[in-house]
Amino acid sequence: MKTLGIETSCDETAIAIYDSENGIIGESVHSQMQIHAEYGGVVPELASRDHCSKIVNVLHDALGDIKLNSIDQIAYTSGPGLLGALLIGESFAQGLSTALNIPLISVNHLEGHLMSPMMEFDELDMPFICLLVSGGHSMIVDVKEKGDYEILGQSQDDAVGEAFDKVAKMLDLQYPGGPHIENLAKKGKSNTFDFPRPMINSNDLNMSLSGLKTSVLYTIQKIENMDDQIKCDIAASFQQAVVDVLIAKIKKAVDQTGRSDVIIAGGVAANQFLREEFKKLENQLNINVYYPHMKYCGDNAAMIAFVGSKMLSKVNDHSSKVRARWPLDELE
Numbered sequence: 001m002k003t004l005g006i007e008t009s010c011d012e013t014a015i016a017i018y019d020s021e022n023g024i025i026g027e028s029v030h031s032q033m034q035i036h037a038e039y040g041g042v043v044p045e046l047a048s049r050d051h052c053s054k055i056v057n058v059l060h061d062a063l064g065d066i067k068l069n070s071i072d073q074i075a076y077t078s079g080p081g082l083l084g085a086l087l088i089g090e091s092f093a094q095g096l097s098t099a100l101n102i103p104l105i106s107v108n109h110l111e112g113h114l115m116s117p118m119m120e121f122d123e124l125d126m127p128f129i130c131l132l133v134s135g136g137h138s139m140i141v142d143v144k145e146k147g148d149y150e151i152l153g154q155s156q157d158d159a160v161g162e163a164f165d166k167v168a169k170m171l172d173l174q175y176p177g178g179p180h181i182e183n184l185a186k187k188g189k190s191n192t193f194d195f196p197r198p199m200i201n202s203n204d205l206n207m208s209l210s211g212l213k214t215s216v217l218y219t220i221q222k223i224e225n226m227d228d229q230i231k232c233d234i235a236a237s238f239q240q241a242v243v244d245v246l247i248a249k250i251k252k253a254v255d256q257t258g259r260s261d262v263i264i265a266g267g268v269a270a271n272q273f274l275r276e277e278f279k280k281l282e283n284q285l286n287i288n289v290y291y292p293h294m295k296y297c298g299d300n301a302a303m304i305a306f307v308g309s310k311m312l313s314k315v316n317d318h319s320s321k322v323r324a325r326w327p328l329d330e331l332e
Contacts, residue, residue: 004062004071004096005305006055008089009081009109010136011035011042012298013054015062017071018305023119027302028061029295030054033176040175041165048084055092062301071100075308078106079326080136086322094318105308106321110328112303113265114143116292119306124290129259131250134266134298135161135176140205140253141328146310149328152253153205160242160268163209167216167238171231181235182271188229188236193219195241200248205256207249212241243277250278254285263290270297 002025007014016027032050036042076093079086090106097104114130129152130141138161139154158166161178168177171184195215198208216238223230250262264278269291278289296302 001309002066002070002072003105003305003309004074005107005301005303005308006074006076006089006093007109007112007299007301007304008051008055008085008092009077009079010085010299011047011050012300013051013058014299014301014304015055015058016301016305017062017066018119018302018309020309024302024305026062026064026066027300028058029300030058037175040169042082044082044084047082048088051085051088055088059092068096069100071096071102073103073105073308074100075105075107075304075311077109077112077304078321079108079323081109081324083322083324086324087320090320090322098318104318105311107304107307107311108326108328108331109299109304110137110326111149111331112307114141114149114263114328115146115307115310116265116296116300116303117263117290119302120293120296121290124261124263127257127259128261128263129250129253129257130263130265131246132266133160133246133264133268135159135165135178135268137266138207138209138268139328140249142253142257142259147331149331151327151329152256153207153249155207155209156199157208157210158213160209160246161266163213163242164268166213167235170217170220171234178268178271181239182273184232184235185239185273186232186236188232188234190236190240192233193237195219195237197241197245197248200245205249205253207245209242209245212238239271239273243274246274247277247281250281251285254287260286261288261290263292265292265297267298270294 011032165177173180
């Protein structure tokens with residue numbers, strides 16, 4: 001069974017083919033990073049237009065020598081995300097489904113991130129805890145079984161990736177800010193600035209990063225002679241504060257649920273410092289910590305194809321399923 005996955009929720013145009021016997025057998029991703037960098041963030045109209053112009057070439061690249069008529073079903077991201085961008089992927093998926101006369105399946109983008117490590121680690125099975133941290137979402141999810149997800153906690157304001165981007169902008173770094181903050185932090189001292197750890201001691205698993213972000217802003221405004229080393233120290237201190245909060249919440253989640261497997265998914269999961277700090281928890285808590293391959297941390301179609309391959313009974317008609325917001329606990 002071959003499932004072709006399409007991902008256009010934001011600024012990556014991605015297509016992948018998942019074979020139920022051989023795994024991912026073809027994939028291609030076109031990033032719009034350079035287009036949006038000069039604006040300091042994703043411009044929805046530009047994103048939609050670029051999806052339009054690139055998606056056919058991305059399909060050809062992903063297929064390679066695979067015959068299009070050998071595809072058994074189409075899975076595509078129908079939310080959450082930018083409406084215009086999502087509609088491009090849906091329209092393309094509908095066209096392929098009609099032309100090939102094969103089933104069409106709508107997939108929740110967040111569910112793709114939750115399930116992505118399962119296509120890489122054979123030993124990983126549900127239930128497990130997932131810390132999903134990206135530019136648009138930050139949440140702790142109890143993945144009980146396929147389609148049964150309980151959100152244990154989430155950010156009450158900024159997502160982790162969003163906070164990284166905003167702090168990077170304060171430091172005059174390019175978009176996306178996460179990798180630049182991480183690189184600066186490697187040359188900085190994480191105890192130079194005592195930034196707050198919002199909600200780290202709260203009784204629930206929710207998070208808040210707006211106060212931390214504001215503290216960084218006020219600190220920068222008070223510095224008269226900003227130099228490269230100070231920037232590095234700010235980056236390191238900010239990054240440490242964020243990771244401290246995430247670790248504290250995951251410790252509480254493990255204690256609350258008794259789960260022994262934890263996965264870190266989403267774009268921020270590519271942060272090496274975060275990976276190293278979470279890896280230390282394995283011996284401390286007697287758990288296993290998993291991460292997707294670096295190329296599967298960000299938005300990708302492999303995870304969409306993989307989830308679609310597990311949804312044979314959820315065949316979609318050709319009415320639009322696109323939605324900008326689609327909470328995990330409202331899956332159909």
